[in-house]
Every structure is written in structure tokens, then in C-alpha cells.
Amino acid sequence: MAWQRFDGIPEFVLAAQLQSFTAAGLQLGVTSSAVGKGVSRLERRLGVKLLHRTTRRLTLTSEGETYLSSCLRVLEDLDDTEDGLATGQAEPRGQLRIALPGAFGRRHIAPALIALARQYAQLDLTITFGDRTVDMISEGIDLAVRIGDLKDDSELVARSLGEQHLVICASPDYLRRRGPVSTQAALLEHDCIVGWRRGARSTWLLRGPNGVLEEQEIRVRHELGDGEMMVQGVLDGCGLSQLPTWLVYEHLQSGRLVTVLDEFEGGGMPIHVIRPRTRYVQPKVRVVSDALVNLAKARPDVFLCAR
Numbered sequence: 001m002a003w004q005r006f007d008g009i010p011e012f013v014l015a016a017q018l019q020s021f022t023a024a025g026l027q028l029g030v031t032s033s034a035v036g037k038g039v040s041r042l043e044r045r046l047g048v049k050l051l052h053r054t055t056r057r058l059t060l061t062s063e064g065e066t067y068l069s070s071c072l073r074v075l076e077d078l079d080d081t082e083d084g085l086a087t088g089q090a091e092p093r094g095q096l097r098i099a100l101p102g103a104f105g106r107r108h109i110a111p112a113l114i115a116l117a118r119q120y121a122q123l124d125l126t127i128t129f130g131d132r133t134v135d136m137i138s139e140g141i142d143l144a145v146r147i148g149d150l151k152d153d154s155e156l157v158a159r160s161l162g163e164q165h166l167v168i169c170a171s172p173d174y175l176r177r178r179g180p181v182s183t184q185a186a187l188l189e190h191d192c193i194v195g196w197r198r199g200a201r202s203t204w205l206l207r208g209p210n211g212v213l214e215e216q217e218i219r220v221r222h223e224l225g226d227g228e229m230m231v232q233g234v235l236d237g238c239g240l241s242q243l244p245t246w247l248v249y250e251h252l253q254s255g256r257l258v259t260v261l262d263e264f265e266g267g268g269m270p271i272h273v274i275r276p277r278t279r280y281v282q283p284k285v286r287v288v289s290d291a292l293v294n295l296a297k298a299r300p301d302v303f304l305c306a307r
Contacts, residue, residue, distance in 0.1 A: 008042030009071055011035045012050060016068050019057045066138075073140050077282060092284035093122035099134045099144040100127060103227040104164075108246060108302050109145055112295050116288060123284055136276050142285055145292070148269050156274050159289060161296040162303030163268040164244045166205065169257045174237040181240065181260040187218040191239030194218075196225035204242045205266040213267050242266065246302045271296075271303060 014024035014035075021032040021039075028035065036053075043050050050064035060068060076094055100109050106129060117123050128134075134141055137155060147164055150156075170181070174191075181190060184206055194202055203215035221239055224230045227247055234241045234248075235256060251257040259265075273292045275285055296303035 008038040008045075011038035012042055012064075013068065013071050013075070015039055015058055016051065016060055016064065019059070021058070069140055091122065092120050092282075092287040094282075094284055095124045095126055096284045096288060097126045097140055097142045098128070098288070099136070099139075099141045100129050101145060101147050102129045102131050104147060104244075104246060105129050105145060108299070109292070109295075112291065113288065116291050120287070123288075136274070141276075142282075143273060143275050143288060145271065145273050147271050150270070150272060150274070155277050157277050158272040158274045159293055161271040161273055161292060162300075163270055164246065165268045166242050166244055166266040167248070167252075167259045168204065168240055168242045168261050168265075169234060169248055169252065169259050170240045171235055171237045171256065172258055174234075174239065175258070175260075177237070184216050184261065184264060187216060187240070190219065191221035192218040193222045193224060193230050193233045193239045193241040194220050195227070195230065196223045206261065206264040207266065208264075216264075249301050 010028065011024060011034075014027055015021050018024050018027075021035040025032040025035045039051060046063075046067070048063040048067075049061050050067055052059045052061060098113065100106070105127075110127060110129075113125055113127065117125050133146070134144060136144055145161070150158055168181070175181070178190060181187070187204070192202070192204075201215075202218050202220045204218055205213050206216045208214045222233055224233060227243070230241050230243060231247055231251070233239065234243070235251065240260065245252075248257055252259065273289055275281075275289065
């Protein structure tokens with residue numbers, strides 16, 4: 001039966017945390033032998049070894065570390081649900097694990113999350129930044145913001161935040177020195193700044209006369225492995241770069257940068273907030289997800305890429 005899946009979990013969690021069957025037994029009010037037998041039954045059911053036993057202490061196996069992380073997450077979710085039922089409140093509480101894209105997350109998402117945490121005293125944030133696609137289920141991520149097309153994944157729920165557009169921009173000083181960029185072919189004559197990509201062919205996506213996105217060869221002068229440094233390079237007049245509007249919007253507004261080849265502007269990439277599909281959406285997940293949707297509506301310059 002389904003409830004039997006919980007057999008041995010309390011014993012395992014406490015024994016792993018306290019590194020002792022005896023200490024776990026004292027907290028549970030049973031003997032150390034009963035704790036050990038409970039863990040052994042759990043290991044037989046799972047078909048893996050969770051704990052290394054020695055005469056001095058217990059240590060987790062690699063499988064045990066993974067299983068303990070999942071158990072703690074489930075128990076935390078249960079605690080949050082029971083607290084909400086007991087108080088009749090839906091206030092977000094507990095640890096929320098969020099994965100954000102690097103530069104975009106640091107610049108436009110994280111400040112809003114920090115402000116939200118100040119509003120909710122019992123909401124604890126764990127935020128990671130990076131541009132790889134995380135496995136939300138196996139890595140225990142509650143929410144993620146993702147830029148790009150999403151795979152058809154029945155285990156995830158996505159809410160749209162907007163769209164990212166790419167523009168080719170330069171400083172007015174660079175264009176005065178090097179001349180205008182009036183054709184796509186001119187990108188083979190100008191200095192172009194790109195992100196560092198191992199062995200990748202240097203191209204930019206541009207929209208052709210038929211409206212279809214096509215790869216355009218460019219002449220690369222500088223490869224910079226950081227978006228902020230790419231922007232700085234363009235501001236300093238070192239060349240052209242194709243960058244997302246959320247990264248250069250303020251500089252376009254001030255006139256420190258200008259766009260070129262607007263008629264060939266590349267296509268957009270969707271921005272979503274995603275979460276694992278569950279029957280019960282915890283208050284902390286719902287409140288933060290709603291806050292990000294509201295943030296996107298309030299900042300069309302960032303999330304809808306208006307210029």
C-alpha cells in the first residue's frame with residue numbers, strides 16, 4: 001500500500017542527521033536496534049544501501065545523500081502544509097530553491113526576490129545563477145526562470161513572463177570612426193564582439209527578406225565570456241554586438257548606444273517561470289510565482305522588450 005512507502009523514513013532521516021542509531025532511537029522513543037531494522041527494511045525496499053555502518057558512526061552513501069535530500073524536501077512540504085492548515089493562513093514560509101539565468105537573474109529577478117523576502121519574514125531563499133538547464137526534479141528546485149524554448153515536459157508547469165529580443169548595437173563614436181552598417185554583408189568588415197564559444201562558428205541570427213531567421217557570418221574581433229563585459233566593450237567603442245534588449249535598454253534610452261540593421265532584427269526567445277507539477281502548490285511557490293508575473297507586467301521594457 002502507498003502508506004507503507006513511509007516505513008523507515010523517520011528512522012533513516014534522524015539516523016543520517018545524528019549519525020547514530022542510538023541518538024535517533026532516543027528521539028523516537030525506541031531502541032537503537034529498532035532504528036537499525038527500520039533503515040534496513042527501507043534499504044531492502046529501495047534496493048540500495050543508504051548508510052555506511054561503522055562502530056564509531058554512520059555516514060551516507062551517494063544514494064543516501066540523494067534520498068535524504070528528497071525526504072527532507074517532502075517533510076518540509078508537509079510541515080508547511082500543516083502550518084497553513086493550523087493557522088488558516090497562506091503566508092509563504094520555509095526554504096524556496098530558485099534557479100535563475102546568470103546576468104538576467106542577477107540584474108532583474110534577484111532584487112525583486114530579496115524585496116519579497118523582506119516582506120515575508122518566514123520565507124528563506126536559496127538562489128543559484130547559471131545558464132545551464134537545471135533538472136528541477138532531481139536537483140530539488142522549486143522555481144526556475146528560463147529564457148528560450150521549453151521542451152514538452154509533462155512534469156513541469158510554465159507561466160509566461162514575456163520575451164527576449166536581440167538587437168545589434170554600437171556606440172555613436174564607433175560608427176563615426178568606422179562608418180555606417182547598412183547591409184548584412186557589412187558585418188564581415190566591422191569589428192564584432194561575441195561571447196566566448198568553444199569551436200562554434202561565429203554567426204548572428206538575422207531575419208531575411210522572407211521573414212525567416214538566418215545565420216549571418218560576422219567578423220569577430222573580441223570574444224568576451226561575460227555579458228556585462230560585452231556591453232562595456234560596445235560602450236567603449238570596441239565594436240558591434242548582438243545583445244538582448246534587457247541588457248542594453250538603459251543605454252539605448254540614454255543614447256550611449258544605438259541600434260543598427262533594425263530591419264533584420266533577430267527573433268525573440270520566450271521567458272518563463274517554471275515549477276514541478278504537483279497537486280498542491282505551496283504558498284511560497286504560488287506567492288513568488290505570482291510576484292514574478294506581476295513584475296513582468298510592471299517592466300515591459302525588460303520582459304516584453306519594448307524599445
